[in-house]
Amino acid sequence: MEHENANAELISVMVPCFNEEASLPLFYEEIRKTMSEMSAYTFEVILVDDGSKDGTLPLLRSFSLEDGRFRYLSFSRNFGKEAAMLAALQASKGDYVVYMDADLQDPPSMLPKMMSVLKEKNVDSVGTRRSNRKGEPLLRSIFARMFYGLMNKISNVKLVPSARDYRLMTRRMADAVLSLCEYNRFSKGMFEWVGFTTEWLSYPNIERAAGKTKFSFWKLMKYSIECITGFSTAPLMFASLMGAFLCFAAFCGIIVIVIRYFIGVSSAFGWPSMMCVVLFVGGVLEWSIGILGTYLSKTYLEVKRRPVFLLKESSETSGDGHSVDRRDSVTENVREE
Ligand code: UDP
Ligand code: MG
Numbered sequence: 001m002e003h004e005n006a007n008a009e010l011i012s013v014m015v016p017c018f019n020e021e022a023s024l025p026l027f028y029e030e031i032r033k034t035m036s037e038m039s040a041y042t043f044e045v046i047l048v049d050d051g052s053k054d055g056t057l058p059l060l061r062s063f064s065l066e067d068g069r070f071r072y073l074s075f076s077r078n079f080g081k082e083a084a085m086l087a088a089l090q091a092s093k094g095d096y097v098v099y100m101d102a103d104l105q106d107p108p109s110m111l112p113k114m115m116s117v118l119k120e121k122n123v124d125s126v127g128t129r130r131s132n133r134k135g136e137p138l139l140r141s142i143f144a145r146m147f148y149g150l151m152n153k154i155s156n157v158k159l160v161p162s163a164r165d166y167r168l169m170t171r172r173m174a175d176a177v178l179s180l181c182e183y184n185r186f187s188k189g190m191f192e193w194v195g196f197t198t199e200w201l202s203y204p205n206i207e208r209a210a211g212k213t214k215f216s217f218w219k220l221m222k223y224s225i226e227c228i229t230g231f232s233t234a235p236l237m238f239a240s241l242m243g244a245f246l247c248f249a250a251f252c253g254i255i256v257i258v259i260r261y262f263i264g265v266s267s268a269f270g271w272p273s274m275m276c277v278v279l280f281v282g283g284v285l286e287w288s289i290g291i292l293g294t295y296l297s298k299t300y301l302e303v304k305r306r307p308v309f310l311l312k313e314s315s316e317t318s319g320d321g322h323s324v325d326r327r328d329s330v331t332e333n334v335r336e337e
Pocket of ligand 2: 101105
């Protein structure tokens with residue numbers, strides 16, 4: 001490690017990488033430039049290979065050989081960005097930790113500014129948000145806006161619209177995030193849930209430096225359901241509210257029928273109206289069961305207590321390439337059925 005100043009504070013840069021062979025060489029250059037500009041600090045860069053199928057892992061190996069500040073972890077398969085973020089945080093040793101994407105959409109050049117804001121404002125976290133969504137597909141922007149609107153209505157945890165995962169935190173906040181040991185992870189929610197004070201910096205959206213996005217529209221939809229079920233139980237109220245509404249409607253219907261009977265008007269509206277009622281009630285029931293099922297499935301995954309990720313190799317393992325880093329707490333409580 002390049003320890004120019006043994007007393008300097010350590011910053012851990014944490015980067016999830018999934019099939020990032022195209023953007024990693026560019027990222028490597030950029031982050032090294034930033035590190036050399038911030039000579040008052042020492043650095044470690046933790047790159048997590050999230051089961052990549054391309055040349056990502058050999059690149060990570062070569063970075064760590066070339067520059068001792070670069071460490072890497074490699075998963076046995078693709079466990080998702082959230083798992084990679086957890087692995088990096090668990091491995092980090094820094095007084096400060098910062099998440100960054102490998103595609104340079106989170107510009108490393110902003111780090112000095114983030115660090116000075118953290119110190120000047122005496123806060124525990126500096127988050128970043130995009131001031132626009134230039135270059136993003138329209139449908140994705142519309143759904144993102146709807147999602148943040150809905151989420152902030154139904155959850156106690158308030159999400160900042162357009163917030164990125166690019167975030168600098170103090171060690172005490174990082175430890176607070178680590179104390180949340182849930183299996184279904186949604187970092188943006190967890191960062192807000194743990195509290196502490198956050199300052200926000202805005203910057204215009206930057207398009208990916210190279211390669212393609214790893215989040216399809218459906219993957220993002222699944223991710224938002226993760227967030228809703230993880231941070232709100234409001235959907236569970238849906239069944240009770242609909243039940244109450246239908247009871248009220250049925251009660252009004254009965255009164256109308258009784259009145260019509262006494263004034264001598266027939267109340268038989270026939271088959272079509274009956275079908276509508278049957279389908280409506282059936283639909284509401286199915287929907288409610290679906291919502292219950294979603295929460296149940298999340299609970300099922302939590303109680304199984306499977307590890308969030310499994311390692312197959314890391315810069316600290318002694319080169320056989322297949323041993324699992326046993327020091328990792330997550331891999332220690334493997335309890336597969
Ligand atoms: N990523 C990951 N595992 C995944 C998907 C993505 O580690 O299953 C990483 C990816 O390599 C990148 C970051 O998460 O560093 C953000 O992904 P991406 O840029 O594809 O998402 P977008 O910016 O398009 O939302
Ligand atoms: Mg990206």
